[in-house]
Amino acid sequence: MRIKASIEKVPGGMMVVPLLLAATLNTVAPDLLRIGNFTQALFVDGASTLIALFLLCTGAQINLRNVGVSLGKGATLLTTKWIVGAIFGLVAYMLAGDSGLWLGLAPIAIIAAMTNSNGGLYVALVGQYGDKTDRAAYSLLALNDGPFFTMVALSIFGAMGFVDGLFSFVSFIAVLLPIIVGMVLGNLDEEMRKFFDKGSSMLIPFFAFALGMGIDFGAIIEGGLSGIVLGLATVFLTGTAGFFVFKAFKWNPIAGAAEGSTAGNAVATPAAIAAASASFASHVDLATVQVAASTVTTAILLPLYIGFLVKRLEKKGVKVPDDYVIE
Template structure:
């Protein structure tokens, strides 16, 4: 029975399927796994611990030795992605209704989804249309993994008085420390980086299931369509912004567009934010579902959008050969 292969055929399947299964169980048989001891600890209450371990494994993949290779491109990608995502998050807060939602979207879901990018999808797209230097840019872009940049945006909005988004220094340290520990381990020992890399993929279905055990299926019905819209915003606004920013710097614009996605690990961000500031707790369920929907939507749509942009450039006389975009002399 090819469970892993089947899940991998579904966009975001390793995250979406366990989350949906858990949400169904939680809705129709909420006490089935709430039997105490190891079972409940892992499948129901384990989200925070699993997410912390995931952040540690992810932090180990941030290679400071590679920063110098493409630091300019990586920083540009990171800043562009964050600015666009944070701007939409601010709009969501400014125009949110009495229920705290903007067009059905939870503002923390907007920030979490739009400021985070799918590293695997980025590397795959850039591997096809970009250079080795372009691929190395992800070593810096990987800094948007996890809840840190979402916390930064919320803190800025809190200082501006738009949201109760302030976090104590201790909260920032508590979120960052697992990432920093992983980063130190990965940079001190390459074998540790390789070893922990396995965990960053393996843990996703487990923390997704634990998150799903806190979601009522009604939240999926309520937030699913809005989450698809969030995915569209992510692709067409962060991807297009990256395209034009890279074009302005006379870099390969396809590389800029390739960051217009949401990573599966962003599903954990609303829960991590609520753990650091309880004022966001009421939006965790719907935000988690919406981010999950954005993950699936962007995984399907971004490659199609990039292919469209490539065709558009080819019609203008550009070609992509051996990882380089070149103008064909007419």
């Protein structure tokens, strides 16, 4: 059987197929693989560990001469996504009706969903369509985890005061450390670099499956049409903006588009903000389900959108990632 070849016929197949398979399984039979021991550790709870190992393998491929490129890409992605999400949120605040909603969307949900990104999804996509500098850019992207940048946007709007303590420097270092360990080993020993290179592609379907086991299609139903619209806006606005910004810098535009998602941890952002300012309490429940729906929608749609963009570039004679690889 040509299993690998069949999976790769699907755009982003090595990531998309396992993720959707797991999400379907988690929706219809969530306890099937939650039986403890090695099975649950690998297929359900293993996403963080597998991604950490993937980042270590990726870090080993980084030549110290290219560190500045990775940081530049990470900072550019972080800034682009935040600006687009903040502007869209500001428009929502300006056009919101008496209910405080715009087109049924809570502005706080818009900012939370659009300024936060799914790091695992990004890593999986650039693992297939990017190079080592695109993967290493993830070290900076960890900064948009949680409510920190949502709070910054809200403080700029004058909607609330800035609140300290929402970003943990230790958490940032915890994300960065596996990449650093891999980078040190790879630069000290070329054989170690070659050894770890094997893990960069092999790990993708495994952590994609584990990520899928955290997705419940029921969240789309609960979040309603507004949550789906929020997911669509996140993919097509922040993803497309990243695509064109990276293209302008002559970097791989697919890596720029790979940030167009909403992370699962963004679901907790509305509650965290409401805890800091009671003025947001009235929209917490609605915002939470809308962000959850956006998380699921982007996890499904973004890989398909990336596949479309790759084919579009290939029709123009551009090979992804070969034409953008930095040696």
